[in-house]
Amino acid sequence: MPTKDGRMKAREWLFYTEDLTLATLGESVPRPQRRVMWTVLQFYWDTPAAHFELQPQPSRSLVEVGLHFEGRAEQNEAWAARITPHTAEIQSALGGAWELEEWTASWRRLHRVYHFDHLTGALGREVAAEWAKAISLLWPFAQAGMESPSPNLPRFMAAASR
Numbered sequence: 001m002p003t004k005d006g007r008m009k010a011r012e013w014l015f016y017t018e019d020l021t022l023a024t025l026g027e028s029v030p031r032p033q034r035r036v037m038w039t040v041l042q043f044y045w046d047t048p049a050a051h052f053e054l055q056p057q058p059s060r061s062l063v064e065v066g067l068h069f070e071g072r073a074e075q076n077e078a079w080a081a082r083i084t085p086h087t088a089e090i091q092s093a094l095g096g097a098w099e100l101e102e103w104t105a106s107w108r109r110l111h112r113v114y115h116f117d118h119l120t121g122a123l124g125r126e127v128a129a130e131w132a133k134a135i136s137l138l139w140p141f142a143q144a145g146m147e148s149p150s151p152n153l154p155r156f157m158a159a160a161s162r
Contacts, residue, residue, distance in 0.1 A: 006120045010039040010056045013119040017054060020128035021135070029136050043135065047071065050079055050142040052135050053111075054127070056119055063123070065131045066098075066111025067138050073106035080108040083141055094134055110138070 008016065018034075018041055025031075032043035032052070044051035049071030056063045067083075069076035080100065083090070087100055090110070097112040112130070116123050 005118075006122070007118045008120060008124070010058050010119060013056055013124055014039055014041050014054065016121065017124040017128045017131070020125060021054075021132045024128060024132035026136060029139055032135075032139075042068075045139070045142060049075065052131070052138075052142065053109075054131060058119060061116055063114040063116065063119075063127055064111055065114075065127060065134065066109045067134070067142060068103075068111070069108040076106055076108045079141065083110055083138075090137065093137055094130075098134070 014036075022031075030045060032045055033048075035042040035044070035048060035051070039056055041054045042048065042051040050067070050069055052066070053068050054063070054065050069079040071079075080102075083100060091098055095112075098110060099112065100110045101108070103109045114123065114127055
């Protein structure tokens, strides 16, 4: 339960935002599997190594959302290479706050950060809307055995920008 001033605890906020995100995803997105590690929520389809992540970090006053590639270095590089040619289109659809980066020596991620004073329902609604839009657009890139979804990318872009 939020406090009288609307503040929420990290796990409470995480599950609230998850519920909103899942309710917003269209039928064209297959329901993901989920993994929760305290205040880290991950959605994935065929491999947990390629997942969408939501992580509130109250001690740093930020929330990070993104598509993470955390498998073997060569697989992560291949996943990132599928996205790279579409970075401009993706940023056009999602906004310039999204960044494709080499996160560690082997991990890659396409993500964005929200800064906050307190975890609130309003922040949860804002993040859920953005995360659902990103998942709707990018979930094909998280598929392990799928070739580059580039032939269908315009369709995904059009659906995500609605």
